[in-house]
Amino acid sequence: MPPTSRPLRKLGFLTIGLFDGDDPARGHETTLEIIELGERLGFDSAWVRHRHLQYGISSPVAVLAAASQRTRRIELGTAVIPLGWENPLRLAEDLATVDVLSGGRLNPGVSVGPPMHFDQVKDALYPDTADAEDFGYERVRRLLDLVRGKSASDFSGVEGFEVFSDRVQPHSPGLGRRLWYGGGSVSSARWAGEHGMNFLTSSVVKAEGPDDARDFAEIQLSHVRAFRAAHPDGEAARVSQGLVVIPTDSASPEQRARYEEFAARRLPRTRSPQGPGRLLFAPDLVGTSEEIAERLAAHAAFREIDEVAFALPFTFAHEDYVQILTDMATRLGPALGWRRAA
Known part of the structure; x- marks a missing residue:
């Protein structure tokens, strides 16, 4: 495999945590089992998606609180929490609480935009303030300030038998450095860099203009470079890439056929920008670890990052995820230069 410019330093995975509406407890338990497996296999991080009013994880902070008590080392992230559904002050309290419970392993990823x-849904979510809500970057800035310890109140001190703080409690000092922004455009990448966040880039990017003829990797690379150019840490600023990656080394013939059929169904959407937002999707990577490593080595954006959170396909069975994660940790990761932490 041709050498990459940045050896892979952190290997992570992302799951949506699907469940059966008639038996939601089993689906959530399976998600926790997958995270436990990830730790045993040596993954550096496990990330969960966020899905409201769907049969996926609606409360990732609660799920990661549970995961924090069943793991000891693996970092736990959200990719991503859409802030349009959240009150930044209450979310800051929840995030800090889980970070304390996890021993400082939480990596919250967030995004903006209307729900x-x-x-x-607005009548249920914001019955009195829907027209006044700000779903832009200001919502992220409020969360950043609160997590990083800025005042949330102009009152502190003792009142009767109770003691009040003027900032979010508990305060977890390192959490402010572990906040991520999930972005798919140059402007979002630049904003995240200017505000000292880390940057999550996934298998979806935005073709910025009607004449943008660049391929997915070139567009994603422009986002990575815009982020680092704006970030105080420059080239050392953290970026994680989240492509859909399906190694087949230990897969059965039936699994391989199913994986290839899954990727083939999704391939047409990768050929041109989709919808009014002109979203461009990356092809899913299916094959042996050697084959996938070769394709990643040729990927312009991958060559400039050293962290990944490879996305697990949404609709596969538990035994499929076990096989995929095992191959990632034992074959694909080492093929990309990753070494399991002691």
């Missing part, structure tokens, strides 16, 4: 299907 999905906002017109249908």
Whole structure:
């Protein structure tokens, strides 16, 4: 395999945590089992997606609180929490609490924008303030300030038998450096860098203009470079890439056929920008670890990052995830230069 410019330093994975609406406890338990498996295999991080009013994880902070008590080393992240559904002050309290419980392993990823299907959900979510809510970057800035210890109140001290703080409690000092922004455009990458966040880039990017003829990797690379150019840490600023990657080394013939069929169904959407947002999707990478490593070595954006959170396909079975994660940790990771932490 041709050498990459940045050897892979951190290997992570991302799961959506699907469940059956008639038996949600089993689905959540399976997600926790997958995270435990990730720690045993030596992964550096496990990330969960966020899905409201769907059969996926609606409360990733609660799920990661549970995961924090069943693991000891692996970092735990959200990719991502859409802040349009959240009150930044309350979220800051929840994040800090889980970070303390985990021993400083939480990596919260967030994004902005109106909630999905906002017109249908706004009466339940913001019955009195829907027209006044700000779903832009200001919501992230409020969260950053609160997590990093800026005042949330102009009152502190003792009142009767109770003691009050003017900042979010508990305060977890390192958490402010572990906040991530999930972005798919140059402007979001630049904003994250200017505000000292880390940057999550996934298998979806935005073609910025109608004449943008660049391929996915070139667009994603421009985001990585814009982020680092704006970040105080420059080239050392943290970026994690989240492509859908499916190694087949130990897969059965039936599994391989299913994986290839899954990727083939999704391939047409990668050929041109989709929808009014002009979203461009990366092809899913299916094959042996050697084959995937070769393709990643040729990927312009991958060559400039040293952390990944490879996304698990949404609809596979538990035994499929076990096989995929095992191959990632034992074959693909080492093929990319990654070494399991002691």
